[in-house]
Amino acid sequence: MRKNILSNRVNFIKDSATLRLNDIGEQLRSKGADIINLSVGEPDFDTPKFIKDAAKKALDNGDTHYTPSLGKPRLRKVVAEKLKKDNNIDTSYENIIISAGAKHLIYMAINSIIDEGEEVVLLSPAWVSYEACVKIAGGRINWIKTNIEDQFQPTDIQDNINKKTKLIVLNSPNNPSGAVYSENTLKMIADLSIDYDFFVLSDEIYEKIIYDSKHISIASFDQMADRTITVNGLSKSYAMTGWRIGYASAPKIILDGMLKIQQHSISCAPSFVQEAAISAMSGPQDCVNEMVSEFKKRRDFLVDGLNSIGLRCLLPKGAFYLFVDISDFAEDANEFSEKMLKEGYLVMTPGDAFGPGFENYIRISYAVPIDKLKEAVKRIGNIIA
Ligand SMILES: Cc1ncc(COP(=O)(O)O)c(C=O)c1O
Known part of the structure; x- marks a missing residue:
């Protein structure tokens, strides 16, 4: 069998950072753990109906x-x-x-x-x-x-x-x-x-x-x-x-x-x-406004919640993530994320995934329902107390 099967271009690319922690999370979930995934990069809302209807109509019209x-x-x-x-x-x-x-x-x-x-x-x-x-x-x-x-x-x-x-x-x-x-x-x-x-x-x-x-x-x-x-x-x-x-x-x-x-x-x-x-x-843009106002509620809740348990973060002005400095609690973000996963069943993304200089940060997504965010803050608080 030939050596060097993969091209250098592919070898230079890192695996997705969240993959390893997600794998551990999935293993724990299969054993019955109540995992809360705070690494999600997509809105947890359904696509608005009028958009789905347009796609269905196009399919029915043979637009394939x-x-x-x-x-x-x-x-x-x-x-x-x-x-x-x-x-x-x-x-x-x-x-x-x-x-x-x-x-x-x-x-x-x-x-x-x-x-x-x-x-x-x-x-x-x-x-x-x-x-x-x-x-x-x-x-x-x-x-x-x-x-x-x-x-x-x-x-x-x-x-x-x-x-x-x-x-x-x-x-x-x-x-x-x-x-x-x-x-x-x-x-x-x-x-x-x-x-x-x-x-x-x-x-x-x-x-x-x-x-x-x-x-x-x-x-x-x-x-x-x-x-x-x-x-x-x-x-x-x-x-x-x-x-x-x-x-x-x-x-x-x-x-x-x-x-x-x-x-x-x-x-x-x-x-x-x-x-x-x-x-x-x-079409009408109310669906966007509704989603954004829900994200805003979650953002405000999460920033207050994390700051109240001593995790420092800014109030972000956009997107649906918090980027949190964890240097008071762990040597680095990988160690912190692994602890959160194993002890709190929480999946988060370590900051080193996002380039140099953020080894002490974690990314927390709030594209997650607010009751889960409340539970997540409680669990983080218990672990770092
Ligand atoms: C900053 C940024 N750009 C682009 C994308 C990809 O978007 P799309 O689903 O349109 O490929 C993402 C998805 O996570 C993103 O966070």
Whole structure:
């Protein structure tokens, strides 16, 4: 049998961080343990009925075949209108590509731009898949750490940017920190992008899950639509993670690159799901507001609950995670998470999954019903008391 079966590209990628703890959790659950999973990355709500109905209708109408690789023209138009109206982005139908989720769009964008050895700036803490996508492309990561003292807003980026930087990945509202980047922060990054001539990949998947704050798209700043790939999707806003549908607006040359990868990988996003997306984006938005107000209640409860038992965390402005400093209670987050799992039957994500500098943090998801969150706070309190 041949040695070196797996490619270096694959060998360089780490396993998903939550996998090991989830495995232990599943073993304990099979023995009857009452596991509470606080590592979930998806809304625990059902997809709204009117969206499901649109998909059913499309299926009944025989909408079960390939669509153009860029996506259905009607959906691309709805997306372009949305980006103009909600996000103030100067884009058009020709700049829109639809795909099977934001993740695949991020994968395609990075692989379209980055060659072997080229530099990508990631701001830690960062969602786990950016690192993997850059490594698959052969790129080099320049990690820039953000800090809890600055509410996880990037500040001293300038000293770490150089002429080799080709791309920076932004994610606001942020997974895992919950930070929402301010207008000043985004303006500072936009100015650097123009001065140093690098591109911006702006992952805005949590755009609508935001509390008492305003989401700003960096592509809305002067000259930035020509140097930004704005990625978004329906997974989080409409509780549609399993449907696999997302969209991006990109400069034409990058869009053409992404299109080539899409043509030779997944061909197109599922046809009837594209109809569901048209309906979700053009229909009543009360479902989004209801979900966000429930998340807000949970966030407030959990932050108060954790602070009251001595676990320090900020009140996040967006997404549905808390990023919690556990340095007063354990050597590192892996040790802390393992203890929480074995003694409290709680699954959490250790901070080292999100890049360097957060070995003493854990991510707790509140995409979990409030009665379970109450129970979780009680259990954590008992363990760390
Ligand atoms: C920051 C971030 N970007 C992108 C995604 C992927 O979204 P999608 O389901 O549209 O692929 C996730 C999912 O967890 C995420 O947290």
